[in-house]
Amino acid sequence: RYRxxxxxxxxxxLTLSRTYFxxxxxxxxxxxxxxxxxxxxxxxxxxxxxxxxxxxxxYFIKKRYSKKFQWHLEVLDVQNRSLILFHPxxxxxxxxxxxxxxxxxxxxxxxxxxxxxxxxxxxNLVYPILDQNKxxxxxxxxxxxxxx
Numbered sequence: 001r002y003r004x005x006x007x008x009x010x011x012x013x014l015t016l017s018r019t020y021f022x023x024x025x026x027x028x029x030x031x032x033x034x035x036x037x038x039x040x041x042x043x044x045x046x047x048x049x050x051x052x053x054x055x056x057x058x059y060f061i062k063k064r065y066s067k068k069f070q071w072h073l074e075v076l077d078v079q080n081r082s083l084i085l086f087h088p089x090x091x092x093x094x095x096x097x098x099x100x101x102x103x104x105x106x107x108x109x110x111x112x113x114x115x116x117x118x119x120x121x122x123x124n125l126v127y128p129i130l131d132q133n134k135x136x137x138x139x140x141x142x143x144x145x146x147x148x
Contacts (some may be wrong), residue, residue, distance in 0.1 A: 002019030013032075013133070013141070014031050015138070017030070017142070020043065020044050022043055022109070024109070025041040025092070026040035029134070036122055040089065040096070041096065041100050041101070041110065043110065058138070058140075059078060061136050062074050062076060072085050073123070075100070081098060086102060088116045091110070101115050103118050
């Protein structure tokens with residue numbers, strides 16, 4: 001989908017490696033092989049709105065503001081979906097509608113701890129890049145190696 005020169009033009013490339021469970025999806029968010037934080041999402045349910053995590057693939061990220069979440073991040077151009085955000089949450093089934101929540105520790109499938117701390121660390125890494133009008137790409141893929 002993306003040609004090599006499009007990836008070279010990016011200032012930052014993030015990788016989200018996921019492990020899927022019936023009750024949620026757990027992930028590991030990295031930048032150049034370094035762990036940023038862990039993540040929780042809804043389980044995979046064929047990209048259905050509000051009940052599924054988004055499909056694996058490559059997406060760009062931008063800053064977004066709302067009254068509910070203040071400054072956060074939005075995943076752009078998700079097929080058949082809109083307003084897919086990175087925002088704090090500790091329970092995917094109760095707090096997410098398809099979004100991605102950074103967490104400090106995983107406590108079960110789709111469950112995590114200290115999300116605000118992890119989200120702050122993630123924002124502090126990504127915002128300076130976006131503030132320079134440079135692109136941030138996230139590659140979402142499956143990781144069969146990762147456990148809970």
